[in-house]
Amino acid sequence: MVLKVASWNVNSLNVRLPHVLQWLDSEKPDIVGLQETKLQDEKFPYRAFVDQGYEAVYSGQKTYNGVALLAKQGHELRKVLTDIPNMEDPQRRIIAAEIAGIRILNLYVVNGQAVGTDKYDYKLDWLERVTAFIEADMKKYPKYMIMGDFNIAPDDADVHDPEAWKDQILCSSPERAALDGIKELGFKDTFRLFEQKPQSFSWWDYRAAAFRRNIGLRIDLLLASDQLATSCTGSWVDREPRTWERPSDHAPVICEFDLADFTQSS
């Protein structure tokens, strides 16, 4: 059983719905996490996804943030959760479900604005609380994926100009240490399990023709628990939707698993 999993910051699902539907039609992923939907739940285009062959759960708000999980019909979404213990946050950045026997946690990590700001402190605190949640939650799910817009470039290899970005937001050591703290619970960055082209990014600023010049960062990640990672057969960035008219500033990231060795538990 091949399972194709993707994560995409769509920067307004209202604007990007046609892109997402077209992309689902061509790529046919089994599981998709969306971030920055920017839609209240009552405005979520649930019917459009059902018509496309997907079940959806979502947690949104007006103007900012908002996350959703899609699963191809036939994969049930169970144990859905949009809030975690010890964090009362009106910002809708978290959604988790159990799909095909795998725990899927979809995150829109706080951006943080700039090192040293209140938003930066909120980011680090938010990551600490999410990490504590994962540590407890993963005891129940040996097969566990954390996906999303992490707003952290894990390493200098994920940055177009590491010198310019040194100690800046998305690249600072405390942010990277927070990401390492999650990985040290027992997760692999699936992208780095495979040989990749240098200068592979998932986000390019809208300004300064950054995409054309490949001035970007890799901040959209698919982390798989160690047990799951052994079944990962590929992980890549799909740059194509970033070339479409009026695109999101992020490209979708995708990974595939061959779960033939596992007994199907859904």
Added chain:
DNA sequence: ATGGTGGTAGGACCA
């Protein structure tokens, strides 16, 4: 790369 754009709004904020 330090806002040159874009989204949500309908001015300012967020990224």
